[in-house]
Amino acid sequence: MPIADHDLPRCAANHAPLTPLDFLRRTAEVHPQLPAIVHGTGAHAASQTWGETAQRCRRMASALRRAGVQRGDVVATLLPNTPPMVEAHFGVPLAGAVLNALNTRLEPASIAYMLDHGEARVILVDPEFSALLAQALPLRTRREPLLVVQTQDPWFGAPTATLDAVDYEDWLRQGDPDFPWEGPPDEWDAIALNYTSGTTGHPKGVVYHHRGAALNAVSNILEWDMPKHPVYLWTLPMFHCNGWCFPWTITLMAGTHVCLRAVRGKAMWDAIADHGVTHMCGAPIVLATLLQTPEAEKRERRGPLRYMVAGAPPPEAVLADGWVALSGETIAAIGTGEPPEAAAMHDHRGRYVLPGLVDGHMHSSSHTGWEGIAGATRSAAAGGITTVCDMPYDTPRSVMDAETLAAKIAAVRRHAYII
Numbered sequence: 001m002p003i004a005d006h007d008l009p010r011c012a013a014n015h016a017p018l019t020p021l022d023f024l025r026r027t028a029e030v031h032p033q034l035p036a037i038v039h040g041t042g043a044h045a046a047s048q049t050w051g052e053t054a055q056r057c058r059r060m061a062s063a064l065r066r067a068g069v070q071r072g073d074v075v076a077t078l079l080p081n082t083p084p085m086v087e088a089h090f091g092v093p094l095a096g097a098v099l100n101a102l103n104t105r106l107e108p109a110s111i112a113y114m115l116d117h118g119e120a121r122v123i124l125v126d127p128e129f130s131a132l133l134a135q136a137l138p139l140r141t142r143r144e145p146l147l148v149v150q151t152q153d154p155w156f157g158a159p160t161a162t163l164d165a166v167d168y169e170d171w172l173r174q175g176d177p178d179f180p181w182e183g184p185p186d187e188w189d190a191i192a193l194n195y196t197s198g199t200t201g202h203p204k205g206v207v208y209h210h211r212g213a214a215l216n217a218v219s220n221i222l223e224w225d226m227p228k229h230p231v232y233l234w235t236l237p238m239f240h241c242n243g244w245c246f247p248w249t250i251t252l253m254a255g256t257h258v259c260l261r262a263v264r265g266k267a268m269w270d271a272i273a274d275h276g277v278t279h280m281c282g283a284p285i286v287l288a289t290l291l292q293t294p295e296a297e298k299r300e301r302r303g304p305l306r307y308m309v310a311g312a313p314p315p316e317a318v319l320a321d322g323w324v325a326l327s328g329e330t331i332a333a334i335g336t337g338e339p340p341e342a343a344a345m346h347d348h349r350g351r352y353v354l355p356g357l358v359d360g361h362m363h364s365s366s367h368t369g370w371e372g373i374a375g376a377t378r379s380a381a382a383g384g385i386t387t388v389c390d391m392p393y394d395t396p397r398s399v400m401d402a403e404t405l406a407a408k409i410a411a412v413r414r415h416a417y418i419i
Helices: 021-030 050-066 083-094 108-117 127-139 168-173 210-224 246-252 265-275 284-291 316-326 375-382 402-415
Strands: 035-039 046-049 074-078 098-101 120-125 147-150 190-195 205-209 231-233 256-259 279-282 306-309 330-333 351-358 361-368
Touching (some): 021 050, 021 246, 046 050, 050 083, 050 168, 083 246, 083 256, 108 120, 108 127, 120 127, 205 210, 210 246, 231 265, 246 256, 256 265, 265 284
Parallel strands (some): 035 256, 074 120, 098 190, 120 147, 231 256, 231 279, 279 306
Antiparallel strands (some): 190 205
């Protein structure tokens, strides 16, 4: 045995599982009075500090445990980008449970299927989607009880249907604000369960573990050169891949989550102006909506705004217009969800990395120069816009067969991005 290994076994003093839960714990201890979550605009905007947010998340974990939720159980949400959705990204895993953020745009049959397939024990529902859940519940085939927790939002109004549910705030008050910070015993424990939209059959589930969520959250910071205390506008749905892990990223940086129920041009500009938004993410259509807002509804920004666009290849004009209009940086993250290994990265130095397939195994090859780069990407990068997508980690195998994967990679080589 090497001398450096003598009498140095792994123990609690020198090893802790990676988990985003530690991000909230640290931020609440170091910056308890800084704003954590704001919702709404103008004089009626609601806000809470990091100290308050940590207490609410601990109450949620306690309330879940009191409801019988154990390690590995699934807790679903049917929520837009509101404060309870941010809180669920910490309160649920703090209880040892797995967060299943359901796509609110799906039909009742798909919602029922995911509740059954994921074996959800609890669901948090927004008043806007009460009717959707009311239609989905009778379609379930599982007979195990499902606790329904009804959130409220003055920015929406009364629930669209009456459910046999407990009130969210009353439920939280039953929880212990001093619930112990207990991270996962194993960083490979599941933290989230997500589903595809089910366009080719039943929705298909994907599980994130604590280690992957923590590393991806940190990678967001490194890729975006994100400073401390960003102000992040939630235009990207948190039910999409857990908002690309930004609920955990913004928390780690002691930033501010600016909640937004729906993507509308005026609402985005109001939030940007009122709260000093510095960062936001979304699909190309979201950026286009922001840029095409009537001039009378636009507001002055407090400073540069950085926007990360993904979900589809952004038109060249949208990227260029975003760079000029936002006086910041527009980043296009281009890749695929299936498989996540296949991605293209291009930077302003003229270097890009393309994945390759050799005997069924992935490898990366770096190239210098512009040969093979699509026109939109070349033009955007020449104008100072960086097109990036990280090669993920901890991905043991592709969800695609080798033939389909090879076809995807051929598309990368032809166009420098995958559609």
